[in-house]
Amino acid sequence: MKIMRTIRLALKNIRSNKLRSALTMLGLIIGISSVIVLVGIGTGATTNITSEVASLGTDILTVSVNTDQGLTLDEVSELSELSGIKQAAPFANVSATVSKGASTGSMLSVLGVDGNYLDVRNYTLSAGREISFIDLDNQSKVCIIGADVSQDLFNNENPVDQTIKIGGDNYTVIGTLTEQGSSMGTNADSMVLMPVTTAQSLAGSGDIKSLYVQTENEDAVNFTQLATENYLKTTLDASSDEISVTTQQSMLDTMSSVQDTLILLLAGIASISLLVGGIGVMNVMLVSVTERTKEIGIRKSLGARKSNILVQFLIEALILCLLGGITGILLGLGVGSAAELLGYTFTYSLNIVGIAFGFAAVIGLVFGIFPAYRASCLNPIEALRMD
Amino acid sequence: MIEMKNVSKTYMIGDTEVKALDQIHFQIGKGEFVAIVGPSGSGKSTLMNMLGCLDVPDEGEYFLDGIDINNSSDNDLAQIRNTKIGFVFQNFNLLSKLNALENVEVPMMYKGVSAGESKRLASAYLERVGLQDRGKHTPKELSGGQQQRVAIARALSCEPQIILADEPTGALDQKTGREIICLLKELNAQGQTIILITHDNNIAQQANRQICIIDGQISEEPRL
Ligand SMILES: Nc1ncnc2c1ncn2[C@@H]1O[C@H](COP(=O)(O)OP(=O)(O)OP(=O)(O)O)[C@@H](O)[C@H]1O
Ligand SMILES: [Mg+2]
Numbered sequence: 001m002k003i004m005r006t007i008r009l010a011l012k013n014i015r016s017n018k019l020r021s022a023l024t025m026l027g028l029i030i031g032i033s034s035v036i037v038l039v040g041i042g043t044g045a046t047t048n049i050t051s052e053v054a055s056l057g058t059d060i061l062t063v064s065v066n067t068d069q070g071l072t073l074d075e076v077s078e079l080s081e082l083s084g085i086k087q088a089a090p091f092a093n094v095s096a097t098v099s100k101g102a103s104t105g106s107m108l109s110v111l112g113v114d115g116n117y118l119d120v121r122n123y124t125l126s127a128g129r130e131i132s133f134i135d136l137d138n139q140s141k142v143c144i145i146g147a148d149v150s151q152d153l154f155n156n157e158n159p160v161d162q163t164i165k166i167g168g169d170n171y172t173v174i175g176t177l178t179e180q181g182s183s184m185g186t187n188a189d190s191m192v193l194m195p196v197t198t199a200q201s202l203a204g205s206g207d208i209k210s211l212y213v214q215t216e217n218e219d220a221v222n223f224t225q226l227a228t229e230n231y232l233k234t235t236l237d238a239s240s241d242e243i244s245v246t247t248q249q250s251m252l253d254t255m256s257s258v259q260d261t262l263i264l265l266l267a268g269i270a271s272i273s274l275l276v277g278g279i280g281v282m283n284v285m286l287v288s289v290t291e292r293t294k295e296i297g298i299r300k301s302l303g304a305r306k307s308n309i310l311v312q313f314l315i316e317a318l319i320l321c322l323l324g325g326i327t328g329i330l331l332g333l334g335v336g337s338a339a340e341l342l343g344y345t346f347t348y349s350l351n352i353v354g355i356a357f358g359f360a361a362v363i364g365l366v367f368g369i370f371p372a373y374r375a376s377c378l379n380p381i382e383a384l385r386m387d
Numbered sequence: 388m389i390e391m392k393n394v395s396k397t398y399m400i401g402d403t404e405v406k407a408l409d410q411i412h413f414q415i416g417k418g419e420f421v422a423i424v425g426p427s428g429s430g431k432s433t434l435m436n437m438l439g440c441l442d443v444p445d446e447g448e449y450f451l452d453g454i455d456i457n458n459s460s461d462n463d464l465a466q467i468r469n470t471k472i473g474f475v476f477q478n479f480n481l482l483s484k485l486n487a488l489e490n491v492e493v494p495m496m497y498k499g500v501s502a503g504e505s506k507r508l509a510s511a512y513l514e515r516v517g518l519q520d521r522g523k524h525t526p527k528e529l530s531g532g533q534q535q536r537v538a539i540a541r542a543l544s545c546e547p548q549i550i551l552a553d554e555p556t557g558a559l560d561q562k563t564g565r566e567i568i569c570l571l572k573e574l575n576a577q578g579q580t581i582i583l584i585t586h587d588n589n590i591a592q593q594a595n596r597q598i599c600i601i602d603g604q605i606s607e608e609p610r611l
Binding site for chain 1: 469493494
């Protein structure tokens with residue numbers, strides 16, 4: 001028997017029972033679309049973070065200390081003298097109201113940094129100059145502003161050498177950053193950078209608790225990590241719990257293991273929902289076999305072999321599942337795109353779509369085979385006697 | 388062409404044995420028009436199922452066209468039903484979702500006739516039973532007599548050696564019934580072997596041979 005005719009017959013049967021077919025597919029549609037959406041948003045989120053981590057460079061160590069007393073600037077520069085370390089960039093995060101002239105201003109993130117910071121973060125200036133040693137020594141009231149801040153306060157004017165108010169004091173703008181986009185949870189475009197010494201006096205605290213350390217050699221990053229840890233422990237008399245020195249690689253590893261766990265978890269949830277969907281398909285196919293006992297008897301009396309009947313019902317289950325699968329994939333992509341409009345990152349790969357489609361097919365076969373087999377084994381005489 | 392050799396079929400109903408067929412022995416040749424008659428419950432339908440290879444004997448042997456039915460596989464039996472036998476049932480047994488043309492095509496589909504060819508043949512057989520303009524109608528849209536004609540066209544579609552009709556007029560009024568019998572007689576006149584089961588003596592008279600079954604046994608076999 002030609003396969004095309006069987007497919008047409010199956011479509012006819014599915015169409016003749018539209019509501020039931022739709023309800024049967026619903027389980028699969030929900031299962032498959034939620035896989036696409038969840039995996040898409042999950043990988044989207046982790047990929048985002050991963051690319052941010054990677055963009056920082058694998059030769060960077062992120063240091064944070066959690067002791068009562070942080071590092072002094074002298075200790076930071078002593079640390080940067082250690083062998084294997086190219087430079088250290090301390091930073092202190094404070095918040096302050098930033099305004100210009102008589103305007104009310106807004107609360108912005110103000111970062112106290114030294115001259116190395118821009119280099120370590122790969123930030124570039126669109127105008128003006130960097131923060132110098134003299135600025136640090138003098139606690140100069142100068143600042144570098146992000147692209148968005150510049151746009152907000154100065155529109156298209158050149159901000160360099162203009163004055164803005166930070167926390168009530170006047171500061172001279174010495175430079176502007178090129179547009180950076182957001183990265184690692186901070187958005188450089190809406191930030192204000194000032195000498196770390198100035199920021200310390202603004203915040204009223206003289207400790208450094210976070211810094212980036214750039215190694216001279218990417219391959220020696222683990223050695224440098226140890227050296228940094230030892231230095232911090234002896235200098236600050238701190239325990240391992242109180243300091244953290246992380247390589248970008250270890251963050252990447254953590255991210256990828258988080259991602260793996262996430263995907264495993266989602267796959268688990270998805271399998272369960274697909275299993276439930278599959279049982280629904282089997283249930284409906286069994287009902288359908290019972291309802292069509294007479295038809296099966298007639299077909300057998302007209303010369304249908306067991307295999308003809310088996311294939312007929314199997315194809316019907318398969319088509320039902322594939323239709324459900326395709327609808328689920330489309331729905332999932334649609335919901336994912338909608339989520340993207342709401343600001344989530346949604347990524348999907350052909351892999352996931354392919355796997356979802358394959359899964360639907362496997363469910364059709366696995367849960368369709370039993371009802372189809374039952375149908376093929378019906379005794380034609382008894383089947384014909386049914387009404 | 389048909390050889391039944393001491394065929395028996397026993398059903399167990401609870402603890403009691405029911406001999407639906409008991410030592411049935413007869414032969415039917417090519418081109419015959421045979422009526423099988425007998426009271427209700429005498430085993431006519433059981434015999435018909437046996438003749439149609441839907442069932443196999445418990446005892447005895449059945450040869451159809453020289454083929455030993457007892458030693459045929461399920462698939463062989465399906466193929467025999469497909470190509471050697473055409474069933475006509477009391478309640479027509481058309482597939483309700485298919486139209487008349489598609490119903491006639493079903494046996495040819497299982498035989499492996501190509502779609503175009505089977506469509507062509509199906510229209511020809513519908514024309515043969517006088518329903519050339521009803522091809523697109525579903526069974527629901529046809530009268531009982533028309534449905535039975537479609538069933539006969541379907542039975543003819545694979546050019547079977549035998550047409551087996553189990554009370555083909557049982558669900559029809561007298562006039563329509565007579566027309567169906569007329570059609571069967573016409574087919575027989577063209578050489579088609581026909582075995583007909585009936586209660587109706589008038590109809591049985593039209594056959595050229597009667598086999599009477601009582602309590603699963605052949606009681607007499609008068610020749611006309
Ligand atoms: N599947 C079955 N299980 C048990 N007993 C059966 C079965 N089929 C038939 N019988 C019994 O076999 C006997 C013959 O039945 P059959 O249907 O062949 O009679 P029939 O001659 O066709 O009757 P009718 O004229 O009413 O159609 C009956 O006694 C019936 O009860
Ligand atoms: Mg009967």
